[in-house]
Amino acid sequence: MIRTYEEALSWIHGRLRFGVKPGLIRMRWMLKELGNPERAITAVHIAGTNGKGSTVTYLRNMVEAAGYEVGTFTSPYIESFNERISINGEPISDAEMVKLVNEVKPVVEKLEGEDLGPATEFEVITVMAFLYFGKIRPLDLVIFETGLGGRYDSTNVVSPILTMITNIGFDHMAILGSTVEQIAGEKAGIIKHEVPLITTVEQDEAKKVIEQEVRAKQAPSYWFEKDFTFDDYQALENGEQFSLRTPFGKLEKLQLSMMGYHQVKNASLAAVGALYMKDHGDFSITDDHIRQGLQKSQWMARFEKVRTNPTIIIDGAHNEEGVKSLVDTLRLHYETKRIHILFTCLNDKESTGMIRSLEEDADTITFTSFDFPRAEKASTLYNHAASPNKYMNEDWKQAIASCKERLKDEDDILIITGSLYFIGEVRKYVKR
Known part of the structure; x- marks a missing residue:
């Protein structure tokens, strides 16, 4: 029982x-x-x-x-x-x-x-x-x-x-x-x-x-x-x-x-x-x-604004189609903003294509990891990236703190995206 x-x-x-x-x-x-x-x-x-x-x-x-x-x-x-x-x-x-x-x-x-x-x-x-x-x-x-x-x-x-x-x-x-x-x-x-x-x-x-x-x-x-x-x-x-x-x-x-x-x-x-x-x-x-x-209708972790001043948006884009939709939405609604992205994914995903799409619109891109059996290492994702403004931190809470330091004014926004397992943890943490 x-x-x-x-x-x-x-x-x-x-x-x-x-x-x-x-x-x-x-x-x-x-x-x-x-x-x-x-x-x-x-x-x-x-x-x-x-x-x-x-x-x-x-x-x-x-x-x-x-x-x-x-x-x-x-x-x-x-x-x-x-x-x-x-x-x-x-x-x-x-x-x-x-x-x-x-x-x-x-x-x-x-x-x-x-x-x-x-x-x-x-x-x-x-x-x-x-x-x-x-x-x-x-x-x-x-x-x-x-x-x-x-x-x-x-x-x-x-x-x-x-x-x-x-x-x-x-x-x-x-x-x-x-x-x-x-x-x-x-x-x-x-x-x-x-x-x-x-x-x-x-x-x-x-x-x-x-x-x-x-x-x-x-x-x-x-x-x-x-x-x-x-x-x-x-x-x-x-x-x-x-x-x-x-x-x-x-x-x-x-x-x-x-x-x-x-x-x-x-x-x-x-x-x-x-x-x-x-x-x-x-x-x-x-x-x-x-x-x-x-x-x-609202749906948690689907281009959800969880903080303002600074603006922080979370989105569970965990495959190439999801990332493409995220990038299209950024272009529609935040074309004039400076985009800072924090990303991680599972090691069974095709990460290179996702990273390439995110880099097209990111002013900075940071890679991290999280406590999950199939979570990819931040260093592995970092090595796949071509952006001149790329960063990494295996500790996702420290990574969020570092990203927030780059948000200087209202034209800077932080997008936290990737695995839904990761986004669930982040949502609770950021909203607190």
Whole structure:
């Protein structure tokens, strides 16, 4: 019997020793033992390389604005492990986490007597989410974000009313494949028979793969630029504005509080999802609900301003596509500012391309590291950089202090970016 929250977390994290094992056979076995709670959930399933978390947030807030209770399952967490299982944006309580662990622990241990292999940490937390939303706390809608890929991701046992794919980029290539086609094939694995798909995927080679899956599954599909698009784009001082054209109607001058041109695509994807649910489902969602939800939406560590005087912004750009979006946002909103960047990443990431992109707009760039098994050394990142104004410090707190000394006036801003595991630590530290 697990009695405390600390014991519960320790047991969950203890599953990390089993690594990453894509596949659904263990998930289906455990869920059957628990009475298949996933079958009782009304769900939306979202995959993609970047933008999943923001898209989840936009959709949640729009549906929530219409008066519904919405659950979310996301990863990784930023500040609290409980964030991964949330209701209306609020993480479940420590007591609920303990209760969930005690309910799934006997099943997880029973699995170890089978020949299927032990459950991983992600499989365990996914089973907990299905149990929570399927039996303990049923809701109007639950939005599931894939953890890795799609086809063999632990969340892919869900039977959703709608699927979404945000984009395709190069990340987790050792598992998902080294080409756009291979990665797209893994993401397209979430597409279900006759379940509609909405996507903002843009590469032609990725589209071909997804189109093949759509035809095979006889799934209705809605594509960015073909079936829906946005125009009248305007970068605002603290957000973005755009108009959205969809098969379900037009929405003029929508406003976002999250910054970045890429956020307009994420918001458009989520808004089309909400409009589809209104048009084809049992959800009473109005245009005003969509407006309110989009404008209200914030997502931790996504171009988040955590300090002013001096300005400090954190952003979890942990792959090349994420870094490109960060750089584009800086050019849109801070073109006249002096940009100081603090960066670190994991050693299984393609760091050179990220560094090259960041150097293009950085007046100074500093490299650091943090306490994590796969964290890259600051010295390694430093050696990849070509900037004449590069610095390094293996201690990230000292690195932040050094960077702040370079902020002389309001034209200087500090961008702290890289691994989301790192950004979670930084966010708590800087906000204190």
